[in-house]
Amino acid sequence: MSRQSFSLLKSLGRIASGSKTQTRSVTYMPRPGDGKPRPVTLIPGDGVGPLVTNAVEQVMDAMHAPVYFEPFVVHGDMKSLPEGLLESIKKNKVCLKGGLKTPVGGGVSSLNVNLRKELDLFASLVNCFNLPGLASRHENVDIVVIRENTEGEYAGLEHEVVPGVVESLKVITKFCSERIAKYAFEYAYLNNRKKVTAVHKANIMKLADGLFLESCQEVAKKYPSIAYNEIIVDNCCMQLVARPEQFDVMVTPNLYGNLVANTAAGIAGGTGVMPGGNVGAEYAVFEQGASAGNVGKDTTQEQKNANPVALLLSSAMMLRHLQFPSFADRLETAVKRVIAEGKCRTEDLGGNSTTQEVVDAVIANLD
């Protein structure tokens, strides 16, 4: 009886402190063999990348999660992706990535974009929401930004017409717009979301963004129970900071998605805590949701106080994607508890813990 009441006291204590453990009584009945460990390709990357991916490795180990990593060394200044990396991802179907630093200018194409194009990861998803215990200027934020990942302004087709004159091609195709719209509505349907908002600038780019909008409108007809509306991107940015609660799922072309995702991440608590992933028809790559600032400053790297929360929550999304819901729930609960307690926070959240201290706190909070 005493042992039972002790655990009861512990869980009551948690409830009293305001953080709820998520328990699902209708358990997940696995198929025989579902517990087999899955290999996942791991790309630590540059800057704060190795620090935060190492955090994920430690936590996965502590949880005895049925996941093992195959690491590959990739740096942002390489000319192309290393041999074997693409084979590995194609074999494993899932990859976890720290961050690859894209050099400014210089004509070297971004390896991040390369990876997405080669694997045809056409949808990027960032979930921006207020974390309990983390104060921010905006309340009731729960926005999922679904961004087209392969074309648009990031087509990488630039040329110098004559010296001093450069053209950059923004390409919008019906095929890609349709599939991202389909993915956004399917996501909303499967996750019980009520509204999808298309972000565009079709008053100016009438044909390009107009084509994007047409595709969204066609797909919206097939989902009559999900509300659909459109918003021009400049108004959207203003609305995001004025009344973010009006947005639910947002579907955007490539560039607007980048900006909207980073803005939404910023209002909800910062890019250090928002999870995200990239998915295609066959593969998925999980990384920090929105990464304004590329791969972190040098001081963050030296002092080793990068925020591992975003990548930890993204790895929880990865565990759910790999159909290990209990492990995903445990990880998520532990991370949220650490944030709600507020004792262990890195610099970007107003504290002064190191990455390792946050990792230790998460491991201590695992059930």
Add this chain to the structure above:
Amino acid sequence: MARRSASILNRLLAKNPPSPFTAPTRSITYMPRPGDGAPRTVTLIPGDGIGPLVTGAVEQVMEAMHAPVHFERYEVLGHMRRVPEEVIESVKRNKVCLKGGLATPVGGGVSSLNMQLRKELDIFASLVNCINVPGLATRHENVDIVVIRENTEGEYSGLEHEVVPGVVESLKVITKFCSERIARYAFEYAYLNNRKKVTAVHKANIMKLADGLFLESCREVAKHYPGITYNEIIVDNCCMQLVAKPEQFDVMVTPNLYGNLVANTAAGIAGGTGVMPGGNVGAEHAIFEQGASAGNVGNDKIVEQKKANPVALLLSSAMMLRHLRFPTFADRLETAVKQVIQEGKCRTKDLGGDCTTQEVVDAVIAALE
């Protein structure tokens, strides 16, 4: 210590009165693969007795939720000689089936169609989750037991013969192959669902070879899972412990007959067979039905008055939705059902109320978000 903690508990509870039931929300969303939203076909077997009533309830709720599931209905009755071929083909094609209940005639030598289905599709594990539902008062608290029962052999082999007039032999068959795979499934289940303990239920003091083989297989598998506690309990002591201190049990792995009895006992202490969800799973197929069904398919009066409890099959269909990888729909259904039970206004006769099945279904649909 117990008395001290009771006073601490009282103080904590007084400071934080139990909040009204809130839906579990998951902020880290499920990122589906493109195409995951395509509707899935599920074979539906309404069955006999209360079967059609409760499967009708599930169909109504699935439609109200716009769940990406559509049912292929097949007529099967308990007194048929065999399960029709087309039904088995359908389940093999769809991989998932939802079943009401098939009445097995007592005696008479007609084999149970339920058993036939499980053997043909090699659905070797039966799982029942017996858990206190918030708002439903019972004599036992803190019950959260998952009974995993071997489904294809043991006492249910169906091998009986009359040696001489007046003398009948019934063979109980235990094989290493089946015992190993059910033990492996039980530990894998515990691992994937963050359960801490697996208890093997047996009567190896009497049936030394048969249940002894079962225990050996469990012990071998237990070695592969050092993070999960393993212990054994004799089935008669187990039944007594279940009604005395049910909180000591977590996951229980049992051969066929003991599993049937333990599952029904555990269901009874936690609120009754009308509310416990369960399912049967094999390497390739899965059949979801009411978790434990003591009393076969309900008595005639319940069928006439249409007062069968649909909760168990609704929660089993939530397990089915989760098995089909639609976690959000599963959560919504589960939350709505639990809310209806907690409110206590709409309960069928076995839970102490007097609503009909349709009234409960309407309440669940109204409670859906």
